[in-house]
Amino acid sequence: MTKPDPAQRAASPSFQETVAGADQPVADLSKAPLPTEKTLKMRRSIPLQLTRFAVFNARIMKMVLKGH
């Protein structure tokens, strides 16, 4: 058996239930966490995003060096 422990997956909520009474079987995302105002600001903050840009590129380069 090489597949993930089901308990591992169960630890994260799932969103496969559909919205009751909807005209289409759309997923019920009402329990999905919404980002806070602070998180949204951070996602738009130029100084912070410049840092994230550098970190993301470093991660890609590490992956390239390790796995290519």
Add this chain to the structure above:
Amino acid sequence: MADVVILGAGISGHTAALHLKRMLGKQAGHTVTVVSPNSQWNWIPSNIWVGVGKMDKPDVVFPLEPVYRKKRIDFRQAKAVAIWPQGDADGERGAVDIVYTGQGKAGTEERLRYDYLVNATGPRLRFEATPGLGPDGYSLSVCTADHAIEAAAALRQAIDRMKAGERLTLVVGMGHGTCTCEGAAFEYVFNVDHELREAGVRDQARLIYLTNEARLGDFGVDGMTFEEQGFQTSSELWTASLFRERGVEAILGAHVQRVEQGVVHYETLDGASHELPVDFAMLLPPFGGVPLAAYDREGRDITGELFAPSGFMKVDADYTAKPYDEWRAQDWPETYQAPGYDNVFAVGIAFAPPHPISQPLTNSNGTVIAPAPPRTGMPSGVMGKTVAMTIVDRIKHGPAAEAHTASMAHMGAACVASAGASLRTGSAAAMTMMPVVPDYTRYPTGRDLTATRGEIGLSGHWVKLMLHHLFLHKAKARLGWRFIPE
């Protein structure tokens, strides 16, 4: 002296051609020939931006011939139709039959001899798998730059109607239960969302993502586990949060049965059939292998030996049919060499995957709803370069030289799904995964948690824009191209 023929000039084939020519240097006698029915190279990831009107076609394509002329690579604008891996009645060197599509010789047939063959033909867009699907039917696509231009025009019309006060339903997603490239549809739906917001009509639109994924965040790679703030979380939670934040509805585990004018008919994993009235539908097609016949020296058809029923070429994977629980990372190919032929390779989308990565599901109607494994972008380029290295070694040191390896169960990939194209207000969901094919014998969650990450923010958009310019620079073989990694 060796002749290398590469079928296809997409990411994997073009990468292989450039590296082959670079590594073979100016050694006399060796030839590298690229056969592609298209005269232009297309940076397909940026078709998403063409599809919302943020870029034009010339921003994402360029003519191949000048690049190949500069690099002294032979270019035949033609499609391959048959291969003769054992040679034919005229000789034992392998051969490939091509039919020209351009260069003033459209329709002309030719047989090319090769010492090494790389099949990098990419996907055949199987719109016909779903009645009514595609630009010749009742839905749009962003698979090619021309398709994306049509999609952008239709989106513009929809926005104009909404500005006039109409309330419209827009659906973006997968046009069949066995599609791949969910990341592209995911990216397009959030770019559409961004455009609608910029146009001030988001409240007039119902935006639906219709997918064959059983769970959000599956992306055809069985989802991902992320580690954040000391806790493990899933790509499903992460993706669901974005959908809720943006007000995009999601229909999961769907197989589109047919598309009619203004209506998408689909069934879901519970076996129920549904009708979705739509005003705009961008639905990606399933992929198949580009049809190629294969013959032995006597002219007997051996297509079934070289190719899987899907049309993809068999390589050094373990194609033994076995249950999902027995799938292993080791089943995935390493050298991309065709069984029985140490001079024939298939890379990128052209190779037959041993099995999906996500668990395939079948509904009560017997309909298979199973995202196919992605093998585009970064992994495609790596495979192209790896095979080029193998061929160069075999040319220089003899056919017994060991093949280089690049299993998708060892290599990582980055998926940057733009969610709005703007330098200041844009955003993107940027993901890295290592490896692409989860290996539960090495990692409890299938992947390396330090390298498997997901984040949302403006920087992701910058990354996507940077990759656009870098890869176009590289594909044009401009100064320093070889130092830009695949």
